[in-house]
Amino acid sequence: MTLASALVRSGEFPYTDEDFKKIKEIVYKHCGIFLGETKKSLVYSRVARRIRECGLSDFRGYISYVTGAGKDTELPKMIDAITTNVTNFYREKHHFEHLSQVVLPDAMAMAKNGEKIRFWSSACSSGQEAYSIAACVMDNFPDAVNYDIKILATDINIDVIKRGNEGLYSAEECRDLSDAIKNKWMTETEEGFRFHKSLKRLVTFRRLNLLESWPMTIPFSAIFCRNVAIYFDRETQDKLWLRLAGQLRPGGYLYIGHSEKIPKELISSLHPCNTPTTYRKDA
Template identity: 55%
Template sequence: MITLSEQNLSGGDIPYEESDFNHIRNILKEKSGISLSSSKMPLVYSRLSRRVRLCSFPDFRSYISFVNSPSGVEEQLCMIDALTTNVTNFFREKHHFEHFSQIVMPEIIKRAQQGEKIRIWSSACSSGQEPFSIAMSVLDCFSKANNYNIKILATDINYEMIDVCRRGIYSTAETESIPENFLNKWARKRGNEIHFSEDVKDLVSFKNLNLLDPWPMQCQFISIFCRNVAIYFDRVTQNILWRRLSDALLPGGYLYIGHSEKIPTETVPDITACRCPTTYRKDI
């Protein structure tokens, strides 16, 4: 039995044992597909101790019993939200956005002008930096995009993050990686906050979605961004996700994944790695 206090970590005032951690990571795996290694035991404490206090439980064991009960369904969602990693920034992995602008956007413009419906998916959008980066890239190449049937679907498992996204407001520090000319065109500074323009926000639709659940979308996407998500899944879950993402792509569409991720060709034979790192194209 390992308690947090035995690990000499600060703030370990709420009883927390290895069995508690195992129960929590089993719930997280079942509900979200995310696998936590034993080294994440301190992280779970730091993320959830506040929830335990807010719910007025004396220890993690009582809290876990509650989230597993019928009356704890809502708190279980809060628990998963608290454990979801949300590390991101605007135009992260810049080469993907360069590829998108140079290779994908000409095709998008052509199809849109022919009257086609264009859909792009940011499948784990976190606090919104990725889909807003996509939106600015679209507008930079096609200023009249909002006059056509072009939409970016942005989804995330974390309800709280979806609320942040919908506001479209970020601190000046959070927006430092946005090119200055983009900020001048599509954002306004108000004190220490950056507010995105309606042109940017109108391109993006935010929805809550667990990638392991059935997907309600009926359309296929010309581009999908699913970056730094699969690294939290085990190999079996990863392969299932890659196949589903490939099925959701239009023939000739592009899938962007994280810098430490790789799709085995034997798992998804109908997509091919591109020269642009961690970029795959679905066969036509």
């Protein structure tokens, strides 16, 4: 056995460096996520569950399956299993304060003037970010549903998209929400808290791979793309920032993660704001 095919770790299924390398290449090709050497154990534990579910006996057979007969059905499930979904309501609160104080007043005026207003939660996970945007909109613009205002929430993981669309969250997931917000926008159930239909009407959930083509034609007043680019290499990051800037309307805003940064020389029309990790496109 060569070093390249040496066992990475012992476990239920044989797992070699070559297995990890092939899975790493598949994930990078299909969703741009770069899996470093520190992710070997994570890949083992998450893919092993898929191997069991498929009734297969080893990684080699599973890799052949997801690149062959199971490309359309199993490959998305493998990507879903590997991608990490960590989120909560009003995460990085300063972005929502900026949205409420700076973005929404102008957006309201444009909506009342008959313009279409769009916001995008581009890696929405199970929906907390999108509903936080919706609550900001409704808090500042109670009759928003009477205007052409929509929030698009997308993620590569179909399971979290389904959860977001349901709009139901456990008490633990809602622990940091104030009673005022829960009383205003949610109904308590035996399973947790569910968002009111009036607020859910603003949000549309769709599966979307950020590396593939985007169907949207109306430019966005604000785009949230936070803590996603950190999983990409520099080349993929730069392509993503350029594409996102192209989706913003003049004067629109892009919110990114606290550990992310857009190179100053990359997009001349985007400028950092006083609010951390917030960029404005030239009007």
